[in-house]
Amino acid sequence: MEKPQLSCKLGILSRPDGSAMFCEGETTVIAGIYGPVEVKMQKVINDKASVECSYRPKSGLPGIEDRLYESLIRNICETSLMASLYPRSAILITLQEMHDSGQLISCAINAACLACLQSGIDMKFMFGAVTCFLTKEEVISLMPPISKSDVKALFVFVFDNAAGRIIASHTEGSFSEEQYKEALNLGREESKNVFIFFKKTLVGINSC
Amino acid sequence: MNLMCILYSVVPTYQPAQKSQNKVRLSQVKVFDNNFKRRNMAEEYKSLHPIKYYRDCLAHDIRPDGRAFDKFRPVLLNIGSIDTTDGSAIAKVGKTTIVCGIKAELCKPKADTPNQGFVVPNLELPPLCSPKFRPGPPSDQAQVLTQLIADIIENSKCVDPKDLCIYPDKLAWCLFIDFVCLNYDGSLIDACIIALVGALHTLTLPSVDYDPSLDNKLVNLEDRKPIPIHSTLISTTFVIFDDKIILADPTVDEENYCTGIVTIVLKGDELCCVHKPGGSPITEDDLFDCIDKSKLRSPLIQNLIKTALKQK
Numbered sequence: 001m002e003k004p005q006l007s008c009k010l011g012i013l014s015r016p017d018g019s020a021m022f023c024e025g026e027t028t029v030i031a032g033i034y035g036p037v038e039v040k041m042q043k044v045i046n047d048k049a050s051v052e053c054s055y056r057p058k059s060g061l062p063g064i065e066d067r068l069y070e071s072l073i074r075n076i077c078e079t080s081l082m083a084s085l086y087p088r089s090a091i092l093i094t095l096q097e098m099h100d101s102g103q104l105i106s107c108a109i110n111a112a113c114l115a116c117l118q119s120g121i122d123m124k125f126m127f128g129a130v131t132c133f134l135t136k137e138e139v140i141s142l143m144p145p146i147s148k149s150d151v152k153a154l155f156v157f158v159f160d161n162a163a164g165r166i167i168a169s170h171t172e173g174s175f176s177e178e179q180y181k182e183a184l185n186l187g188r189e190e191s192k193n194v195f196i197f198f199k200k201t202l203v204g205i206n207s208c
Numbered sequence: 209m210n211l212m213c214i215l216y217s218v219v220p221t222y223q224p225a226q227k228s229q230n231k232v233r234l235s236q237v238k239v240f241d242n243n244f245k246r247r248n249m250a251e252e253y254k255s256l257h258p259i260k261y262y263r264d265c266l267a268h269d270i271r272p273d274g275r276a277f278d279k280f281r282p283v284l285l286n287i288g289s290i291d292t293t294d295g296s297a298i299a300k301v302g303k304t305t306i307v308c309g310i311k312a313e314l315c316k317p318k319a320d321t322p323n324q325g326f327v328v329p330n331l332e333l334p335p336l337c338s339p340k341f342r343p344g345p346p347s348d349q350a351q352v353l354t355q356l357i358a359d360i361i362e363n364s365k366c367v368d369p370k371d372l373c374i375y376p377d378k379l380a381w382c383l384f385i386d387f388v389c390l391n392y393d394g395s396l397i398d399a400c401i402i403a404l405v406g407a408l409h410t411l412t413l414p415s416v417d418y419d420p421s422l423d424n425k426l427v428n429l430e431d432r433k434p435i436p437i438h439s440t441l442i443s444t445t446f447v448i449f450d451d452k453i454i455l456a457d458p459t460v461d462e463e464n465y466c467t468g469i470v471t472i473v474l475k476g477d478e479l480c481c482v483h484k485p486g487g488s489p490i491t492e493d494d495l496f497d498c499i500d501k502s503k504l505r506s507p508l509i510q511n512l513i514k515t516a517l518k519q520k
Contacts, residue, residue, distance in 0.1 A: 067355055166495055167489045174480035
């Protein structure tokens with residue numbers, strides 16, 4: 001099955017503690033992470049670090065639709081990071097959309113994971129995201145259809161690398177339970193490739 | 209005119225064992241005293257070690273409010289509650305109360321979608337509904353939930369924006385769907401979606417005579433027609449407690465102490481949203497178990513909505 005080409009560059013920014021540019025097909029996102037840093041008084045949590053995420057679209061100001069992505073990525077990072085090791089501090093994750101050809105959410109999540117890995121912050125497990133598309137002809141694929149109007153439904157799955165369990169699921173459009181199951185299995189298989197890619201990136205095989 | 213319909217009740221009642229008459233006085237006083245002490249201790253325990261309190265409760269296969277893990281709270285729906293709106297409903301799921309009102313306004317369609325109207329949902333979480341919220345601009349949670357509701361409406365296509373167009377490129381309806389939470393006790397999306405479906409079914413729009421050459425519009429407020437509703441949505445929320453226990457229809461405390469949340473929205477037999485925004489990872493079996501449970505609940509809520517509509 002055809003699948004989007006993954007590519008990545010770690011540490012492209014000098015100021016953040018960890019940064020990564022991640023491409024999934026043509027979709028590209030830059031992620032930067034600061035942490036643990038000083039936390040705002042209102043957001044202090046006594047027994048763990050507060051994780052914050054801000055997402056910036058390609059043009060214009062972040063709108064209300066970006067809040068949903070922010071909260072999704074924040075929740076995923078909060079689960080995966082060992083936040084209890086850094087009490088009374090903050091971990092800030094910033095994402096900048098560069099180009100979107102359909103897999104924006106999964107690309108942003110993968111970029112966030114690589115930035116976390118590069119920053120050296122403690123994590124419980126890695127997380128990898130995969131986008132599956134259901135076309136109008138009821139075919140499930142990993143490649144985005146050429147025209148956006150051909151997409152009947154879109155699934156984003158986030159898995160952990162430890163047990164392959166589902167951390168997050170985000171769907172758009174309507175679909176049957178069987179289609180969901182099929183997309184989930186396809187996503188799980190593909191997530192293994194994503195984790196292999198992450199590991200290769202970290203040991204420097206994929207560096208461009 | 210508006211009758212309330214209660215679907216089903218799962219509130220257990222505690223019935224003390226019958227005592228023989230001659231012993232009543234002393235023993236009743238004692239029982240009362242003991243219960244009082246026990247309740248006080250439970251409350252102290254709950255406020256001092258909330259998570260441990262929940263863990264201990266759940267270890268005995270029961271939730272603090274007396275429900276089993278997969279039981280839902282009673283649902284209440286009242287439709288057409290507000291006269292000044294074009295469509296309205298009040299939904300209660302347990303103690304969670306949502307008022308939904310739809311106001312239709314005339315507007316000009318966007319240039320790239322000339323034959324479509326707009327649907328603009330907005331969820332308000334005032335400080336009245338929970339101490340978590342402060343007065344001022346909408347909280348993050350309100351914004352996220354508003355967007356989730358907007359996504360659900362768009363994904364399910366329960367209202368087709370094309371039905372809202374009056375004259376292409378000139379005039380269309382914009383539906384402002386406002387939700388106000390009066391009491392926040394968990395499963396907010398479930399209550400919002402029930403209220404939304406109820407309100408959409410009572411929605412009527414006045415007919416509009418539009419003359420494009422003069423850009424003259426005449427609204428006949430007397431002649432009102434309902435809009436086509438293409439599907440009935442049913443939402444069900446689950447929480448994951450301590451990475452393994454799955455609780456259906458959580459209360460606000462369960463939502464606060466849980467480690468993950470899953471919202472499933474059904475549209476007839478189809479799924480239109482499986483939303484798990486992070487939180488503790490779950491296995492595929494657990495996820496499909498949740499989908500099955502929400503499929504079992506869906507006909508009950510559909511019946512409730514049908515009954516409410518009939519009684520109107």
